[in-house]
Amino acid sequence: MSSSPDVAPAQRSTRQRRAVSAQLAASDDFRSAQDIHEALRREGEAVGLATVYRALQALADAGEVDVLNHAGEAVYRRCSETHHHHLVCRQCGATVEIEGPAVERWTTATAQQHGYAEVSHTLELFGLCPACQRAG
Amino acid sequence: MSSSPDVAPAQRSTRQRRAVSAQLAASDDFRSAQDIHEALRREGEAVGLATVYRALQALADAGEVDVLNHAGEAVYRRCSETHHHHLVCRQCGATVEIEGPAVERWTTATAQQHGYAEVSHTLELFGLCPACQRAG
DNA sequence: GCTGGAGGTGACAGTCATTATCAACATGCT
DNA sequence: AGCATGTTGATAATGACTGTCACCTCCAGC
Numbered sequence: 001m002s003s004s005p006d007v008a009p010a011q012r013s014t015r016q017r018r019a020v021s022a023q024l025a026a027s028d029d030f031r032s033a034q035d036i037h038e039a040l041r042r043e044g045e046a047v048g049l050a051t052v053y054r055a056l057q058a059l060a061d062a063g064e065v066d067v068l069n070h071a072g073e074a075v076y077r078r079c080s081e082t083h084h085h086h087l088v089c090r091q092c093g094a095t096v097e098i099e100g101p102a103v104e105r106w107t108t109a110t111a112q113q114h115g116y117a118e119v120s121h122t123l124e125l126f127g128l129c130p131a132c133q134r135a136g
Numbered sequence: 137m138s139s140s141p142d143v144a145p146a147q148r149s150t151r152q153r154r155a156v157s158a159q160l161a162a163s164d165d166f167r168s169a170q171d172i173h174e175a176l177r178r179e180g181e182a183v184g185l186a187t188v189y190r191a192l193q194a195l196a197d198a199g200e201v202d203v204l205n206h207a208g209e210a211v212y213r214r215c216s217e218t219h220h221h222h223l224v225c226r227q228c229g230a231t232v233e234i235e236g237p238a239v240e241r242w243t244t245a246t247a248q249q250h251g252y253a254e255v256s257h258t259l260e261l262f263g264l265c266p267a268c269q270r271a272g
Numbered sequence: 273g274c275t276g277g278a279g280g281t282g283a284c285a286g287t288c289a290t291t292a293t294c295a296a297c298a299t300g301c302t
Numbered sequence: 303a304g305c306a307t308g309t310t311g312a313t314a315a316t317g318a319c320t321g322t323c324a325c326c327t328c329c330a331g332c
Contacts, residue, residue, distance in 0.1 A: 148327085148328060148329085149328085150328075168318090169318085169319080170317090170318080186319090186320080189318095189319065189320075190320095208318075209317085209318060
């Protein structure tokens, strides 16, 4: 019966959340929660592990970061806001954002052909980046 | 220094492995290891959980089943041998195998454009199958 | 058919990422 | 400043999966 119609959960700005965001901003590659937690600790910006997980989840929910599943663990990365996919180096993790309008069209059309609705998709490319090829 | 040049690890045919294979043959959908373990137990064909995991891994290594990661757990399915992708109902798990030569070409070309080599990819579609749309 | 031994099995403990708990704490509104 | 409420973090719990190791089974050779 409250008269306040606000739906936003009122996210507070805390030192911890800012620190996690800063970590993501500082790197272009996908990072795991454990990774970020350790990095923060090293830099003296100690943040509890549970809090790192919560912050990452909040960012993912807000659409500010992309989540991928790599070898059984979730990895996060700050990304552009448009829909896109990733080309990730399986050795060093270097990531390139790629767009594929053709693929988007194909997935939608294919799903419709089979009568499926509300279609989403996951598409990720893995390979060896130029640097790692040279390094052998 | 052995003079025997055999590389095959000599997979034995055991009741347990046959039971796991039979489970996969009995269903067209992706099943988790725990799922299969429970089903076998129900049917009186009790098999240790560790053994189910080992059998599934062996089948996956042999290329006889496809593996997907769904909600943090590996799911397995008996599949055709050619390279293909899946269109999975996110409600009931009904699966359709799909092929997309165009997508294969696109991924290879895109990766090469960025100088990446030895490219692999993951592509899965999720949606609501016709039956679940009606039930919805 | 019997036997030896290599491969297979399974109960259980260990690992690892992630989530729940909950008391102490910080933030932002008034 | 004061207070209600969202946040934090140490720790325990969960859940999927893997390692261990003593016992068992398949099958080749007799």
